[in-house]
Amino acid sequence: MSDAGHGAPPLLDARGTRCPVPVIRAARACRDLDDGATLVLLADDEAARSDVPAWARMRGHGLTVEDEDGWTRYTVLVGGGSPD
Amino acid sequence: MLDASRGPLHPLAAATLTGALDAAWADPSRRHAPGRRSRSLLDTTRSVLAGAMGVRPDDLSLHAGAEEALVTGLTGLTHARRRVGTVVVATAVERSVVLLRAGDAEPVPVDRLGRVDVDAFAAAVAGPGVAAAVVSTGNAEVGTTQPVEDLAALCRDAGVPLLVDATASLGRSPLPAVGDVVVADAASFGGPPLGLLAVRPGVRWGLPAPRLEAEHGRAPAAPWVPLALAAAEAWRQGEAAADDDASAARDLVDRVRTAASRVPDVEVVGDPADRLPHVVTFSVLFADGEVLLDELAGHGLAVASGSACTSSALRPSHVLAAMGVLTHGNVRVTLPLASVSPDRERDVDRLCTALPEVVAAVRARLGTDAL
Structure with a gap:
């Protein structure tokens, strides 16, 4: 899963799960990824809208958030943020 | 017990409440002797609680709870300014009961510590059609205080009346002497839940019809006097300490x-x-x-x-x-x-x-x- 530059990034569909499950699943997936890899997380939990950005900030991951119809796509850039 | 957002009562406030069940059960609007006794005790209580908020007794009304006091206080401001507009400027960390009445306007953002963006607040109150602004002295959930005096000055410059929500702070930290309307809750200082609504003299404030009968026309019913007495006793006990x-x-x-x-x-x-x-x-x-x-x-x-x-x-x-x-x-x-x-x-x-x-x-x- 470390060849982020080739093929589609790993996709994690956490729609239908409630806090803190989406963040936990994203964290589990990121544990196996190298810095610079990306992970796409889909979630529709309202709390995830706050918690995924907060987790990315605490862990030093970069994050792009795109709202879709009733759910949200979070693209995590592992190690690509500026930690507090 | 580490969740004092509502109670327990100060022990002497609880004793006052028990004692008041005999002495102050009557409706203070009644003309019979028990009613007059309740009225007299309520007057004393109002003086104490007005002192707690730094306002005159005539400007203070007592309400069933903090939420009712907030809604009534805000409604009185917005109704009096309905010809100016309907926009309510509130920070994003105001209580839900306030935000639900702030309409479609986006709340003023806060930073990661929960402090309001003062420039955004200034721009919001200077915008068109603003009826009122609301800011809490300190947040009941995270504790962060707001620069209430600075925000009050911005409101004054913009000609917008300000409601100060002190429901989490009265008796816990000094109350800034600002705000056209100030709301507090006796539960924050060891009293029972009791909404306190102060409208300063000269403020344009009025509720839509029909006129309410109790508490200077601000409440549908007189407070239950034993609760008010317990609230005043909690304030007396806590003030010095x-x-x-x-x-x-x-x-x-x-x-x-x-x-x-x-x-x-x-x-x-x-x-x-x-x-x-x-x-x-x-x-x-x-x-x-x-x-x-x-x-x-x-x-x-x-x-x-x-x-x-x-x-x-x-x-x-x-x-x-x-x-x-x-x-x-x-x-x-x-x-x-x-x-x-x-x-x-x-x-x-x-x-x-x-x-x-x-x-x-x-x-x-x-x-x-x-x-």
Whole structure:
């Protein structure tokens, strides 16, 4: 899963799960990824809208958030943020 | 007991309440002797509580609860200014009951500490059609205080009336002498839940018809006088000790902040210095708020939470969300006054001691301890 530059990034569909499950699943997936890899997380939990950005900030991951119809796509850039 | 957002009563306020059941049961609007006695006791009570808020007794009305006082206070401002506009400027961390009445306008954002963006607030109150602005002195969930005097000056410059929400702070930190309307709650200083609404003289304020009968035309019914007496007694008991109590509470909150920040991946929330002395909040990454509360309850510790799973609506706290901090795994401590709960220091120390193992146990159960 470390060849982020080739093929589609790993996709994690956490729609239908409630806090803190989406963040936990994203964290589990990121544990196996190298810095610079990306992970796409889909979630529709309202709390995830706050918690995924907060987790990315605490862990030093970069994050792009795109709202879709009733759910949200979070693209995590592992190690690509500026930690507090 | 580390969740004093509502009660318990100060013991002497509780004794006053019991005694008042015989002395002040009557409706103060009645002309018979018990009614007149209730009226006289209510007048005394109003003087004490008006003094607590730095207003005249004639400007203060008593309400069934803080929410009713907030809604009434805001409605009176917006109704009086309905020809100017209907926009209510409120910060994103105001109480839900206020935000629900702020209409479609986006609330004024706050930073990660929960402090309002003053420039955005200035721009908002200077905008068109603004009927009123609302700001709380200090946040009931995270403790962060707001620069209320500066915001009041901005409102004055813009000609916009300001409602100051002191429902979390009265009796805990000094009340700034600003705001066209000020709302407080006797529960914040060891009294029963009782809404206190002060409208300063000369403020354009009025409710839509029909005219309400009680409390200077602001409430549908007179307060139950025993509750009002208990509230005044709680204020009398707490007033002299308020500064010492706040300083002791500040030390205890610092202990909680230190203990929580030592646990891995725990984010202590709210301003470390400019805050209410008795409120502290932290969020535990990869933990479930409901499970944390149950685990702490197993240690005999009663705390609150802003996590979605602990709310009936399954929505996270709008305050935590507006600050951009973790909403899951949230634990909120609201310290009672020492005179209300003499064991509060012991409870704080027990929380600090139990926290690392409680967090570890919850994470182990969720299988998140190695993340």
